[in-house]
Amino acid sequence: MGTRFRETERLAGATPAHRDRYMDLLRVASLGIVVLGHWLMAAVTIDADGAARVGNLLAEVPRAQILTWVFQVMPVFFFVGGFAHALSYRSLVRRHPDTPPYAGFLRARLRRLLRPTMAFVLVWGAVALGLALAGADDARLDAALRLVTQPLWFVGIYLAMAALTPPLLRAHDRWGWGAFFALAGAAVLVDVARLALGVPYVEFLNFAFVWLAVHQLGFLRADGALRRPPLLAGAGLLGAAALVALGPYPLSMVGMPGERISNMAPPTLALLCHGLWLVGAVESLRSPAARLLARPRVWRGVVVAGGFSMTAFLWHLTAMLGVYGVLFAWDVPLSEPASGVWWAQVPLRLGAALALTVLLVAVFSRFERPAPGGPVGGGRGAGAVAATGVTLALFGVLGLSMVGFADLLEGHGAVLVAVRVTAPTAVALAVAGWLLVERAGSPFRRTSGARSEPG
Template sequence: MVAATPPGRDRALDALRAFAILGVVLGHWLVTALVVDSGTLNVESPLGHLPEFTPVSWVFQTLAVFFLVGGHVAARGHAAARARGEGHGRWVAARLARLFRPVLPLLGVWLLASAVMLGCGVPWQSLYTLGRLVLSPLWFLLVLAALTAATPLVARVHPLWPLAVVLHVDLIRFGLDGPEWLGWLNLPAGWLVPYCLGALLARRGPLAPAAAWTLLLGGAAATGLLVAFAGYPGSMVGVPGAPVSNLNPPTLAAVTFGLAQSGGAVLLLGPLRRALRRPLAWAAVALLNLCAMTVFLWHQTAMIAVTAGGLLTAGLLGHAPLTGLHTVPDGSAWVLARLGWLPLFAGALLICGAAFHAYERTAYERTGHERTATAHAPKPGPSRKPGPDGRTEARRA
């Protein structure tokens, strides 16, 4: 694996992406509970019952890191494609194929599963709950795809411009009692901030440590002030039943929190590059990145499979609902029990990964690997072939 890694690859960016993926997966597994109520499944969050666990959302809400790395990689990749003479359309098609090809088996499996559940009499409300859990991660792919396609336009936009849009939208929405729909302007603008910051780093080089510390401390201080004095929720993830969500759509607090995360991520680049010189450390990061889309798309399905299996088993055996799996998340016993269920979630995710990881390799990638192998193969020398007049002529192979 080390030998197959290109010398110029920035392993620290792959590590940041891996940390972001783990944050999303563990965050969803920890704050999502499927509870049976009057014969239907509903989503509950421990953050709605146990507000003292709100800091957990600060650790596992890592979307800004995704967009920071995405902007950096896209800007650098697009510049390299232009240098090779590759057209923008072909570059975008290749990147979008990697994003969306793994989605097809997910949709196919869930269409089939939904038909089977309907045939078995599962209520529509339960199907709607499960569908939202499975399909909710796709909004991230749609936003990332749009920003990727617009990379030539947004790569030179300074992050302060989309930040100003978010500030004014929230001022009108919350301060002047503006329409709720206005908040959806923050969906592209809010994630443009870390995306444009990543593109800026790719174009101008790394931030100075003082600038990174300013982002980290300034973003954290701004987020704290917004939560303490401006009425923004303390949770950085959505909580069912809450009047305002920091993510749906993104608020100014979510964006300032993302700036703090971006500053911390930039400060980690140097230590990560040193740590990833070790083959075993790099192997772990590389393996996760090779199946990143599969993990991202199927982690909710893995949790649902374990939950449904436990529900059926408990029903067949006549047991009470299993704590940490089917019960209301309203106490520390639920939290401890949920931690015990995480290995089963991970095992189910490994099964999904083994079944569907092949869809993550696109035809473009296979062609690229073949092209790379050809470029490094020894060039054949001139061959000699008899000419029509009996003499030999040299021809380049």
């Protein structure tokens, strides 16, 4: 711990004056709010047959769904991702003008994402395999094995954003706001085709158009083009309110059990407007936040949290399930969700989940630490190998988020883009993709000599 503290002190003290500390804060805060929201929204009950059901507190208290207009902050994380991707890719191009930067860019951007993700996947895969071989047959275990991988959808979306950064950044450099409006317009057309014309399956295109439009706002932020954030926030808020009040869109900006239309999966135009509102809102707070982050102690806290935030995100549902597992083991009766007793127990459940998350972070955050990097790869075909790798990893983690680890040996599967995937297939795709990205962006030798490409 002393070594980690000294390293944090060094990183915080070495922060260059031009670094935008506010974007680091937004990254950490958005993941923290998502973790807290998941813990709060989980409404776990036990059926008469002993099966565990994980419901949603917002379904029990529908009036509280308006809170998602503030606390559904995934658009903020993807906005920060666009900002970071723009700076990283441009930096590589400046430093290596004669080297194709794509493979090195993917490796650099995805290392701190894929390494902790692969650790999470392999550990849970081993646990699920051990339970299956031991013949464990428990409805509550099955529910946990299905639920624990659901946050991986976020990793899949982020992989797609990183993979598409170079062409989308070129579009941004050429058209600026026009590139954003092209993606937003495509999202509008998808919703019209889906909701007005009944075109089947077209709605899944908005996983790309909506989230990439939010990502594009990060490019605009990197260029200082978000000059009137209150106007952006107001336009987004009015647009979302009008769509919900006058259109078919639900109030909640997260998915609700049994709803006919979800704003989240697949994303809708209402969620895109929500993203505009949130981005404008957080940008409006930039100046006071920057003054706060100038304080060494505050900035040191952001640096510390940033070093394990992805690990905490990946393992936070494991911690929550561990808390309920202890309650089940001790035969503690579960109170009715949203009842007075349930609310009184919230601080205890959150405290226990936080303590268990801290333990998991202590064990697994080593995979999130920056790994030693070599020169930027750019050998012949490296870009194609990297693109293949990120595509395989994308399909692997998205497939695993859908199918989970339950019924591992029974071939339980789900359909992803017209292809049926099982948990073993998804794990194999994710691992193979990760290894290809690592290989493609690793140090290489020139064909004309033995000297490594400068880094």
